[in-house]
Amino acid sequence: MTLILASSSPYRRELLQRLQLPFQCCSPEIDEQPQPDESPRDLAKRLAVEKTRRILADFPDALVIGSDQVADFNGQAIGKPGSHQAAQAQLQSFSGHTVLFHTAVCVSDGKQFLLEEIPTECRFLPLSAAQIQYYLETEQPYDTAGSAKAEALGIALMDSMRSDDPSALIGLPLMAVCRMLRTFGVDPLNPLSLAKP
Template structure:
């Protein structure tokens, strides 16, 4: 029998398994104390892997990776993949890749698949969810793409457009049942899974 005490859910540390400052800022809105730990996960898509499956797999892998280091904690993992006609678009990383992404999305509807997993090894809790956000891009010319990229440099953002910033000017419409999902962490679903894991929220 293990000598490690079993903690009530309310006493467990809450850890965000992410290096994203956007997710950190979003989770802070729930008013719960939490820590941050960066997961060590290979985010390379598998051959033929659909964007929703990729997002779900990576979110769970991130949560499990951090939970393995902090087994008593409740760990949140999340991942976002931009889905353009079934093709995954991740973080561009460079100006050239961001330009190519925005050219490809010009005049198109893109589904931003934001997956979420909550894991606690000590209690055996593990649940996941997925928020799909439909985003319609305006027809963009090369000049406005270039001006936008120079102004905002969204190279760490899946799909190369920050809807919470100047990137909203590139869009025609956003449809979502979880408004913060597009920024990187669906808070309605996060609150739901944390309550299921035993945390008390307002």
Template sequence: MLILASTSPYRRELLQRLRLPFECARPEVDETPLAGERPAELVHRLARAKAAAVARLHPQAWVIGSDQAADLDGRILGKPGGQAAALAQLAAMGGRSVLFHTAVCLRRGERELAAADLTRVRFRELSAAEIERYVAAEQPFDCAGSFKCEGLGIALFDAIESQDPTALVGLPLIALAALLRQTGYAVP
């Protein structure tokens, strides 16, 4: 049995690409950053915690935990949750490079495998009107960094530099497929 420790529709859609049967379960994990925690540390800790929380309830299943954070000059930018925060995040990122840390953890019982991806997004200069139009069009309030790169958000960038394009959406499938193969899954 394979379980995705997430209720994210984006992660669910990504995992469906691997054509493996799986279920989803909500991990009951506090996602608040710890004092002084760097973005890379946060995503590793949360990916592991999400996988562990669900694995405790399903000890015979392989559980996938994943997390992502935007890193603007070492400051964590999470999901905006609303329009005002989304507008502010995008205004702060305009004309800048932002790092997106994405971690994935695969766990069954006490066995744990993990991987991470670092994606650099170079935002083009963005006018207030462009930001407002974008936010009104896609309402990316549940996305780290306030955009959907798989949608209209792609028009906000000059470039994306990554080892794994799916990591920016929230689940690094190249790394996950490798972890699954290590545990005996046939992917593809």
């Protein structure tokens, strides 16, 4: 069985490598725009499923993992900033406030679809303009939802963080992935399980 991560994200690839299972990455190339009145949580879940379905269309015999993350600030979906100015505006808004990061993951063999969403509640410190500027110049987190690169210097932006899965905020909730893989007979603690017919 071929295991495919439906992502071009280096962060998700690095996370999945922790499980020490052989896998390949394929970029799903989907439209990630929210639908009218779609909540941030529902957007993350829908995109995780759509990414999985997109790769299954090309690799119907594979076991596919799709994931997406959406930052939720006062009910508004906050995506990747894409630029220094947008990241600066995001972090200025978050300063002293709580942001909920919804990380959804879907695993499917084309017949059965498993889906979980792991929320991470992040309380941001009150941040000065100089602190934000230094962080952005150091990390350049323009490809990260909400500009918060918690696996690096972004952790210093936070006053507190709550989640059932510490890897969720980085982009792929590995505990949920392990649960789902075991449902399909793949156990990261028994790598030979991936070779079963």
